[in-house]
Amino acid sequence: MSHLWIVGLGPGNALQRTPQADAALAQATDLVGYAPYVARVEAGPDVVRHSSDNREELDRARHALELAASGRRVAVVSGGDAGVFGMASAVFEAIETGVPAWRSLEVEVIPGVSAVLAASARLGAPLGGDFCVISLSDNLKPWTVVCERLRLAAQAGFVIALYNVRSAARPWQLGAALEVLRDVLAADVPVAFARAIGRPDERVVLTTVAEADATLADMSTLVLIGCALTRRIERADGRAWLYTDRKVAS
Amino acid sequence: MSHLWIVGLGPGNALQRTPQADAALAQATDLVGYAPYVARVEAGPDVVRHSSDNREELDRARHALELAASGRRVAVVSGGDAGVFGMASAVFEAIETGVPAWRSLEVEVIPGVSAVLAASARLGAPLGGDFCVISLSDNLKPWTVVCERLRLAAQAGFVIALYNVRSAARPWQLGAALEVLRDVLAADVPVAFARAIGRPDERVVLTTVAEADATLADMSTLVLIGCALTRRIERADGRAWLYTDRKVAS
Numbered sequence: 001m002s003h004l005w006i007v008g009l010g011p012g013n014a015l016q017r018t019p020q021a022d023a024a025l026a027q028a029t030d031l032v033g034y035a036p037y038v039a040r041v042e043a044g045p046d047v048v049r050h051s052s053d054n055r056e057e058l059d060r061a062r063h064a065l066e067l068a069a070s071g072r073r074v075a076v077v078s079g080g081d082a083g084v085f086g087m088a089s090a091v092f093e094a095i096e097t098g099v100p101a102w103r104s105l106e107v108e109v110i111p112g113v114s115a116v117l118a119a120s121a122r123l124g125a126p127l128g129g130d131f132c133v134i135s136l137s138d139n140l141k142p143w144t145v146v147c148e149r150l151r152l153a154a155q156a157g158f159v160i161a162l163y164n165v166r167s168a169a170r171p172w173q174l175g176a177a178l179e180v181l182r183d184v185l186a187a188d189v190p191v192a193f194a195r196a197i198g199r200p201d202e203r204v205v206l207t208t209v210a211e212a213d214a215t216l217a218d219m220s221t222l223v224l225i226g227c228a229l230t231r232r233i234e235r236a237d238g239r240a241w242l243y244t245d246r247k248v249a250s
Numbered sequence: 251m252s253h254l255w256i257v258g259l260g261p262g263n264a265l266q267r268t269p270q271a272d273a274a275l276a277q278a279t280d281l282v283g284y285a286p287y288v289a290r291v292e293a294g295p296d297v298v299r300h301s302s303d304n305r306e307e308l309d310r311a312r313h314a315l316e317l318a319a320s321g322r323r324v325a326v327v328s329g330g331d332a333g334v335f336g337m338a339s340a341v342f343e344a345i346e347t348g349v350p351a352w353r354s355l356e357v358e359v360i361p362g363v364s365a366v367l368a369a370s371a372r373l374g375a376p377l378g379g380d381f382c383v384i385s386l387s388d389n390l391k392p393w394t395v396v397c398e399r400l401r402l403a404a405q406a407g408f409v410i411a412l413y414n415v416r417s418a419a420r421p422w423q424l425g426a427a428l429e430v431l432r433d434v435l436a437a438d439v440p441v442a443f444a445r446a447i448g449r450p451d452e453r454v455v456l457t458t459v460a461e462a463d464a465t466l467a468d469m470s471t472l473v474l475i476g477c478a479l480t481r482r483i484e485r486a487d488g489r490a491w492l493y494t495d496r497k498v499a500s
Contacts, residue, residue, distance in 0.1 A: 006375075010268070014269075015269045015270035015273065016268050016270050017268065018260070018265060018266050018267065018363060019264075019265045019269070020266050081367045081371075082371075082375075083367060083370045083371055083375050083376075083377045084367070084377055088370075088371075088374070088378070089375040089378030089379075089493055089494060089496050090496070092374050092483060092491055092493035093493065093495060095483060095491075096483050096493070100486075103483065103485045104486045109370075109372070109374065110371060111261075111266065111367040111368050111370070111371035112363065112367070113268060113331075113361045114367060117258075117333060117334070117361040117362070117364060117367075118361050120331075120338075120359075121256075121258075121331075121332075121333055121338075121359035122359070124338070124342050124359065125256075125338035125339040125341070125342045127333045127339075128333070128342075129339075130385060131382065132380065132381065132382035132383070132403070132406075132408060133380060133382070135379075135380060140496045140497045140498065141498030142500045145407070145498050148406065149380055149407065149408070152402045152405055152406040153382070153402075153403075153406060156382075156398065156402040158399070158403075233342060233345060233346050233353065234353070235353045236353055236354045237354075241342055241345070243338070243339055243342035243343065245339070246339050246340070246390045247390045247391070248391030
């Protein structure tokens with residue numbers, strides 16, 4: 001029977017992928033997704049891999065729905081959690097705007113450990129209080145909206161996790177975002193650059209709002225901006241943890 | 251060798267717990283946590299369970315650190331992800347304010363699938379854009395701060411996930427929070443009550459900002475507030491999906 005799973009693969013380390021995700025992948029006849037994510041899935045020789053490069057997400061979603069409607073058992077894969085800047089929203093947009101038959105498909109979203117949770121765990125407990133997650137990509141929203149969200153989030157006292165911070169096509173946005181945040185946050189608020197967490201090329205840089213250097217980030221970097229309650233705990237060996245105190249003063 | 255793991259058990263279904271969490275739990279000599287979470291862990295007869303009821307989280311964290319400092323291999327467990335309103339922040343607060351030797355302990359935070367990700371997956375893709383996560387508990391922060399954060403988050407256009415929405419000790423906060431949100435959001439913005447997702451007593455209610463009834467929530471309910479771009483897709487069988495469109499108009 002046809003089926004469409006939308007699967008979060010977790011941050012990259014297979015130990016952080018859930019058994020529920022593995023079970024869905026084991027039943028799939030077709031894997032659909034951005035090539036590096038599809039390549040991460042072990043599968044038998046009969047499984048068809050539909051890897052796409054820079055192809056538009058909505059096209060990829062429609063292709064997956066067509067396959068499922070034709071009777072295939074399709075897994076659409078994303079890194080981290082598919083619901084957090086992954087493929088899930090594109091698939092439902094394709095369903096909403098597509099043929100009515102797609103609304104009868106069995107669609108199952110399998111949650112995963114998102115990059116923000118993996119980065120937070122690696123750093124300590126920087127998400128200790130309320131927090132928000134913002135994509136710096138201005139492909140699908142105006143840059144003015146990104147800036148306004150950053151300003152309101154910092155005013156609210158949220159810890160802020162930034163996705164899609166920097167790429168060849170997005171060279172200046174993180175620097176501009178840091179400027180917006182410097183208007184609201186104290187200079188010494190901790191900032192972390194968490195790159196490729198859980199993968200062999202993992203790298204962590206701890207810095208501050210005043211000193212954060214946007215050029216240290218790349219496509220695989222998640223940037224975590226603390227709040228007034230985020231503190232750095234120095235360890236005996238020179239390393240440090242970040243955590244956010246749960247208590248907000250009256 | 252002594253070790254302290256802070257482990258996110260995931261939302262409740264064992265299939266949503268990572269192999270990394272299982273591996274840590276399998277090495278632990280002691281399990282520390284709120285009783286229902288400790289009870290979820292399968293362990294041999296030699297493993298010591300330190301289950302606490304309404305004991306203060308900071309005391310529980312200190313107890314875990316004392317055990318680890320004495321050479322035990324301790325797993326502190328939380329539901330979902332330990333960094334999202336779980337035990338991680340309390341452990342690091344205890345380290346910061348505790349004896350210097352605790353800074354030399356091997357502490358490892360193991361991320362998990364948080365309740366907000368499991369609820370989002372169950373509903374469709376409501377987190378499709380930028381989002382925030384807010385606890386309605388006013389044990390550790392003034393209620394005025396909660397209200398201000400809700401207002402700013404709604405103004406920013408974030409989808410809002412609410413934790414700790416209702417309990418015997420917290421009977422009126424969700425109703426008051428909905429009133430704050432009604433000042434900012436359109437009446438027809440989708441709202442979901444997602445209770446005990448992934449567990450046998452799971453229950454989902456889809457409603458709107460205007461019609462959301464706070465009394466439908468309990469201790470196990472996560473409330474998800476949509477934004478102007480969150481839409482409901484009706485299915486042939488009467489069920490519906492929620493998703494948030496990724497595109498924000500200029």
